[in-house]
Amino acid sequence: MAAGPMKMRATLNGGVTDVRVLMTHPMETGQRKDPDGKLVPLHFIQNVTVKLNGRTVVESQISQGISRNPVFTFRLKGGAKGDRIEVSWIDNHGETNQTETAVA
């Protein structure tokens, strides 16, 4: 399956930038059965990286225990309107996706 769309919002609130990001991904646990009774193979995002103006600020390692279509909120110190936030992910099949936005 091709990587689905991502959505992200970064807003400045009293000196702290809230970054809320949604990734479209099935996050299959490898334990679920399809309607034919066959196990759906393990398929999940393993790494999520957050960058502020090109510099890595959060590196995440995640498991299949994260809900389908993962949503994360991170908080960055300071930041200014227009700062560039990038979020990228890679899953256990090597599929990747990324998105970027400017702090509003």
Next chain:
Amino acid sequence: MRINPIRRSLVAVLAAACLKPFAALAATWNKDGFGAKTAADALKALGAGNPLPSKDLLIEAPQIAENGAVVPIEITSNVPGTTSIAVLIDKNPFPLVAKFDFTAGALPFVKLNAKMGETSDVRVIAEAGGKHYVATQEIKVTVGGCGG
């Protein structure tokens, strides 16, 4: 057939050249920690075998989760110098759910949605100055979420 040493070394160089970009692409992922089937083993793999309980580590999560497929958990560490936060759900088949490393520029805060198979303690581990701290909260689950 005799093995041609020049051809062999060429193959090795090509193989190394092909593999390298993948190694660079794949970021760190704690295979031992995420593969651990008990929280104790996962903690060992994180190097956090004996964490100190801390009141400066805050978990905001429902006491009762109606849907185990999406359990919102918000974590704030007020432990000075926190560099990472890990989340473990004791009774999940693989307890370690996530680990976040923060560099200067990020606050030691995260909100995520996790799956929970059944009622369980949720443990949050923070690392600061080489020490590990823990906070625990039980979340009751009425409908498990490991099938979805």
